Amino acid sequence: MQIIVGDRQRAMGVGGAMPHFYFHVSNGTGFVRDEEGRELADVGEARERALHxxxxxxxxxxxxxxxxxxxxxxxxxxSGNVIVAIPFEEAVELHVEDAVPPTGDDGREGP
Known part of the structure; x- marks a missing residue:
């Protein structure tokens, strides 16, 4: 589930300056807070950067x-407000049901 709060205008910087976004990661190794952030054009660009x-x-x-x-x-x-939250599982598409069956050493399907 992707959560986008507010709209693109709210994220715009003061006086037309590019807004600053921070990308915080929570995963099996813990929590990593982005202390530097990045200037990007808008929330849409920040979302694409997050997926990348x-x-x-x-x-x-x-x-x-x-x-x-x-x-x-x-x-x-x-301001530190989370405006987009993307679970890792939504950043990729997995295909496992149609996996190729294993083959034996002779190249035939098998065991």
Whole structure:
């Protein structure tokens, strides 16, 4: 479930400046607060950046052989209010039901 609070205008910076967003991660290794944040055009761009960040985290997990989809990335505005929350499982599409059946050493389906 993605949660978007407010609208794009509310997230705009003061005087037309680009708004600042913070990307906080909660997952199996704990909670990581983004202390620096990023200036982005709007909430939509922040959401896309959050999806990219989640996919980057998961790609590193894949290299280690274990993927934990129980995490979440919260996007907060400059006041610290969470305006978008994206569970890791919503950042990827998994296809497992149609997995290719295992083959034997001779290339035939099997055991």
């Amino acid at each position: 960040d989640i996919r980057s985290i998961l790609s590193e997990e894949i290299k280690g052989g274990v993927v934990d989809l129980r995490g979440r990335l919260d996007v907060a505005d400059g």
